Amino acid sequence: MSGIEQWLVDHKIPVGKWGESFFDFLIDNFAGFFDAITDGGSFLIDGTVDMLLFIPSIVLIILITGLAQYLQRTWKLSLFVFLSLLFIVNLGYWTETIESLVLVVYATVVCMITGVPLGIAAAHRPWLYSLLRPVLDLLQTIPTFVYLIPAMTLFGLGMVPALVATVIFAVAAPVRLTHLGVSSVPKPLIEAAESFGATKKQLLWKVEIPYALPTIMAGVTQCIMLSLSMVVIGALVGASGLGKPVVRALNSRQIDMGIEAGLAIVVVAILLDRLCKQRNAPVDGA
């Protein structure tokens, strides 16, 4: 080893240690806060899962099919939804599917609640966006597994750390797309509203958000798909759902279980994607 290299190795910058002590600091000082989030989160998620599982699967399948029909208005898709959900029941992964779906929905809701306002704020303030951009890049490039470690440290095992990791992973999409949508509103439209005396708030609700809506909705779709991919990985920190059989299959080399669970995930992914697709071409209005 050359001298310089040896010197570099000997004088290691303790980045990892700093990070660790930061998390230790959080645990030491805000343990109550994180515990409260963990308890509240698990209560909400488990409660929703229990409630949905209380409904007989066939009734829920019909309800979801009805929702598909309402959203997309094509009988072909509704039929596909109906049959593929029956297929999941047949595979024996109904409970896991519901657990994953609940986690995806909660993660998406949290992402939208935080991401959309953040995107709007960033679109109005270029300095905020230039601040956010490296953070968003970071969030999207760090391997997803890395999120699990601090999430587990702060929130223990279970659904909540998976939810937190999912939100952190998926929130960048709605922020970016909302920013894109709001900042691409044509200037004449803004001036037209201004020339009739629109306030900042009116401008936001009557021009910017309606114009950006198709892009924001694309953000929702992306967010859902990202959440699904992360929810599966969440099984590593003890989140129940479709990821669990995958992890188990991996550990015990059960090819059949892996194929079946993987298939169920693919079916859920296709379902969610088709359900969220925009029915209208963008900017056609409601």
Place this chain on the structure above:
Amino acid sequence: MTAVEFKKVDIVFGDNQQEAIPMVDAGKTREEILEKTGCVLGVADGSIKIEEGEICVLMGLSGSGKSTLLRAVNGLNKVTRGEVLVRDGDDLIDVASCDAKTLRHMRMERVSMVFQQFALLPWRTVSENVGLGLELKGMPKAEREAIVEEKLKMVSLDQWKDKYAHELSGGMQQRVGLARAFATDADILLMDEPFSALDPLIRDHLQDELLELQRNLKKTIVFVSHDLDEALKIGTHIAIMEGGRIVQYGEPEEIVLNPANEYVAEFVAHMNPLNVLRCASLMTPVSDLRKDGDRVILDKYDAFKVALDSKGAVQKVTFEDKEELPVFSFEADHSLDDIPDCNIVTASPEITMKRAIELRQSTGNPVLLSEEGVLVGVVGDEEIYQGILRQSSIADAAE
């Protein structure tokens, strides 16, 4: 009463305005100011007074500052120095310095705007677009609908109220823009090249429609155009702008007859004089006409002679000293078909050159011009030729 007044308005874009202002005062050009300070000069020392009911056309090439000046009226462009006074009831409000609340009031109640690219909200129906201004004021839906319906009827689009903007042609979209501007009942209408994006036939049609509407509405209109023919057709007053400065301001005929500089002359050279020049500026006045005793000779062949009474009214017109021609008084609401054969016509000196040529062609005789019954001049072939030649000599001079 003054509706809008620009008082020494300077508009400069950029961060370095304090440095740019003295250069504006020194009369430096836009290029010099840009090079020295990095600021773009929008408007320099713009002063115009627009009376109520006038249509003032701001006209110039692109980049001449005409839109910039227009947009100062509703505060879309910030004025660097000077005042923009806009009437609000009995007061004149300086929109360049008023607070946000007053500006909002002016925008909602006093000034409305029509945009070049229509600027309709694509996710809203036609009637929702027209109701935008009222909605922003907080007017309840039921009340809004009645007004929207009325304004859509005005621009004859009531059949289309539930369509979306993109389902309409360009001309129709701009009529929606007009209805939207009319909906707030603002007395001052800003129009930023509203018809430039339309093809020539539709443009002509919409200009006519606007003039027709204006006859009843009597709004104060500030209109931006880069087309002198449009400016001459629509404007009661025209301000010609070059490089951010107003180079000439006046009535259309004034500008055509006395272009202030080469830039204006260039515009005038390319316009059609027929609709702009009035006979008052074409005619040979009575005092310059030759006399045959107490009769006035109208043409150079001594063919037409007119006997006047003591006040100067036309008494009798003779052709070649033999035939007496009946005199027909041509009023604004007459058409050419109303003129009996073999008559000689008297008309107001305010009629356009085009109308005079039509009358000359239809009757075969020179056109007498009289004001309040008194003969003031005559327009015959000579005068018409001279009118056309003058136009072309301006064109030659400009090239």
